[in-house]
Amino acid sequence: MSAWREFLSIQIFWNSVGAxxxxxxxxxxxxxxxxxxxxxxxxxxxxxLQAGRELPVAIQVATLLVDKTSRLFLLTIAxxxxxxxxxxxxxxxxxxKIAIVVTFWMQVGIWAMTVVRFAxxxxxxKSGSSDPALAGSIDIIVFAAGLIxxxxxxxxxxxxxxxxxxxxLAGLGISGIAVALAVQTILxxxxxxxxxxxxxxxxxxxxxAVDTFTGTVEHIGVKSTRLRATSxxxxxxxxxxxxxxxxxxxxxxxxxxTAFNVNVDFDTPPEKLKQIPGIVKEIVTSQxxxxxxxxxxxxxxxxALQYEVVFWMTTADYGMYADVxxxxxxxxxxxLREIDVKFAVAPTPAGAK
Numbered sequence: 001m002s003a004w005r006e007f008l009s010i011q012i013f014w015n016s017v018g019a020x021x022x023x024x025x026x027x028x029x030x031x032x033x034x035x036x037x038x039x040x041x042x043x044x045x046x047x048x049l050q051a052g053r054e055l056p057v058a059i060q061v062a063t064l065l066v067d068k069t070s071r072l073f074l075l076t077i078a079x080x081x082x083x084x085x086x087x088x089x090x091x092x093x094x095x096x097k098i099a100i101v102v103t104f105w106m107q108v109g110i111w112a113m114t115v116v117r118f119a120x121x122x123x124x125x126k127s128g129s130s131d132p133a134l135a136g137s138i139d140i141i142v143f144a145a146g147l148i149x150x151x152x153x154x155x156x157x158x159x160x161x162x163x164x165x166x167x168x169l170a171g172l173g174i175s176g177i178a179v180a181l182a183v184q185t186i187l188x189x190x191x192x193x194x195x196x197x198x199x200x201x202x203x204x205x206x207x208x209a210v211d212t213f214t215g216t217v218e219h220i221g222v223k224s225t226r227l228r229a230t231s232x233x234x235x236x237x238x239x240x241x242x243x244x245x246x247x248x249x250x251x252x253x254x255x256x257x258t259a260f261n262v263n264v265d266f267d268t269p270p271e272k273l274k275q276i277p278g279i280v281k282e283i284v285t286s287q288x289x290x291x292x293x294x295x296x297x298x299x300x301x302x303x304a305l306q307y308e309v310v311f312w313m314t315t316a317d318y319g320m321y322a323d324v325x326x327x328x329x330x331x332x333x334x335x336l337r338e339i340d341v342k343f344a345v346a347p348t349p350a351g352a353k
Contacts, residue, residue, distance in 0.1 A: 031078035057122075113142075192242070193223070207250040215235050258312070276307060283331040
């Protein structure tokens with residue numbers, strides 16, 4: 001028995017064999033039990049997801065955080081509990097402390113980013129299978145959240161290691177002002193991208209008219225937005241420039257108002273002129289996607305009697321509008337010929353042959 005005690009009291013690397021045995025036992029137990037618990041919870045979570053079971057949000061978040069816990073973090077916990085049983089020189093203890101603090105705050109950053117992505121995914125599920133607004137802003141939101149989260153994790157890690165972060169923050173503030181002045185254009189685009197992500201004036205898939213440019217939004221990035229022009233080329237515009245411009249968003253159009261003129265000859269008898277509004281109304285209302293507003297003889301031009309026709313398309317689809325407008329134009333031509341009403345012909349300019 002005394003020999004066993006003597007063996008346990010042998011000093012190896014600043015600690016007795018007995019202390020090393022206790023530390024190793026604590027390390028193996030913790031590093032065995034924690035992964036088993038994590039594996040069990042992750043397995044149950046996968047089964048719940050496969051079964052489509054709806055769980056309370058708190059349980060969803062808790063099980064997701066467990067699933068996103070790295071083995072390195074579990075190893076660090078086991079190492080921390082084991083090291084507490086031992087005594088080391090100050091420089092060795094400092095090395096252990098740095099490793100433990102850095103690993104801990106890295107894991108906290110991963111957990112925080114996981115919560116952000118969970119919130120985005122949950123919003124997507126609530127809004128339906130495809131949310132263009134969310135799809136267009138997800139990269140920007142994740143980038144901004146990641147910048148804040150990892151900066152805070154870095155500063156808190158330094159604070160836990162005994163580094164005075166107040167002078168660091170003051171220095172960062174002064175240098176940040178200088179950097180901001182140097183890269184104010186980039187920062188302006190970044191802030192503009194956040195404004196687009198939060199305010200959502202347009203989303204991926206919307207058809208926009210920005211100044212003289214027209215196209216469909218393909219991508220909303222941190223610095224720029226890309227449009228696919230109607231002629232086929234890609235237009236790249238900075239986010240700040242877009243927000244400074246007056247943007248027409250045709251993607252938010254619910255209905256399309258259409259106004260056009262029907263010009264008839266001056267020799268048309270008044271009784272036939274009275275028939276034209278009814279004929280036009282009948283033609284327009286025969287189409288399912290239209291809502292007739294009016295048809296009136298409003299103007300006399302130098303060469304024609306001008307009827308103004310106004311109707312609404314109850315869909316924003318341009319292809320359907322073009323089909324309906326074509327039908328209406330042909331139908332008006334046919335019906336006016338039936339009642340022997342001629343379209344006005346523009347006079348020949350003086351000197352023309």
